[in-house]
Amino acid sequence: MxxxxxxxxxxxxxxxxxxxxxxxxxxxxxxxxxxxxxxxxxxxxxxxxxxxxxxxxxxxxxxxxxxxxxxxxxxxxxxxxxxxxxxxxxxxxxxxxxxxxxxxxxxxxxxxxxxxxxxxxxxxxxVPPGALAGIDAIAAAAALPLEAVTHRIIKPPRAWAGTAAEQILTLDAVVSPTTFFSGSAREAASRFPQNANVSAVAALSGIGLDRTEVELVADPSAETNRHELAVNGEFGRLNIVIENRPLVSNPKSSEMAALSLVRLIENRFVPLVR
Known part of the structure; x- marks a missing residue:
């Protein structure tokens, strides 16, 4: 090695x-x-x-x-x-x-x-941050006790096609923002690994897979893959929103998922780590 x-x-x-x-x-x-x-x-x-x-x-x-x-x-x-x-x-x-x-x-x-x-x-x-922002801050904040972490994932209905979401609602019939899942990051990432995989990233950085709360939303007005993170703890309060362009070749993923890997790899050999 x-x-x-x-x-x-x-x-x-x-x-x-x-x-x-x-x-x-x-x-x-x-x-x-x-x-x-x-x-x-x-x-x-x-x-x-x-x-x-x-x-x-x-x-x-x-x-x-x-x-x-x-x-x-x-x-x-x-x-x-x-x-x-x-x-x-x-x-x-x-x-x-x-x-x-x-x-x-x-x-x-x-x-x-x-x-x-x-x-x-x-x-x-x-574990790379994937499509999320602020994972470094959540991980740093977790050095002190965290009270709550909530992760809301909002995507166009077409981005949920081919997933377990189709067993819960008719995606073509969604006319307004619809929350079709609320539960733990463990359950979200297990049931929707293509779309909610990133909820495990937020969970592992903070208070774990079972205490991190996740909501999944299909929104016909959405043009991006949107993530909203809310964190409370002894450090204070953190609220983060990121709107990612879908990856052209796979709308279930975000361009940022690839970009975060590029940055992580670069930081293994470039002189200045950012």
Missing amino acids: RALSRVRTPLRLCLVGWGAINRRVAELLKERHGDDVVFAAVALADIADAIGVPDNVPVITDPSVLWELELDLVVEAAGRGAVAQWGEHALRHAGGLVVASASAFCDDDLFERLQRAAREYGSQLI
Whole structure:
């Protein structure tokens, strides 16, 4: 494993998944940093999913080969199953594992197993802020007791298509903002992993999956994916609103989800960390 005790380039990455988010991440990193970032591999569950992977980037389907790649960082954006499949091997053979599919941590056994692996192998389990703003402030505020964290997610009805929301309401018939789910972040991220995955990020930064309250809203007037965070605690009070453009190739995700990964990766090797 290559330790990241010093700033070094090129940074060697393995991307787990080649969906809309990781494709956008690869595009932006290549555009912004050129040869300072090396894509050592794209990791997939099925070689048939390798459509569009650059010819010079190896595609792997077996986690046991990660040890051969001398990786600095493994970046997952492939869904909960990929975290379980690749997680422990990534932590063993890279300086860090970035988990975009934070809803995977609703599985307490998996979460504990990955934390244990990170400690054992001297690696880091890293949760990016995804589509949210202010996660650093929530994490800092959690050094003192927090009283309440509420996360409201508002998206156009079409963004909820293909999810469990269709079992609750008729999306095409929604004519005004409609809250169709209220519950814990654990339940939201488990039932709506494509859309409410990010609720697990807010929860892990603050008071946990079971105490963080989440509301999911379908709003036909919405043109963006909107997140409203309200936090109260001994530190004071925090209210954050962010309106994200949907990712062009996947309206269930936000452009910011990819941009946050780019920033996180850049901060592993640029001279100035922001």
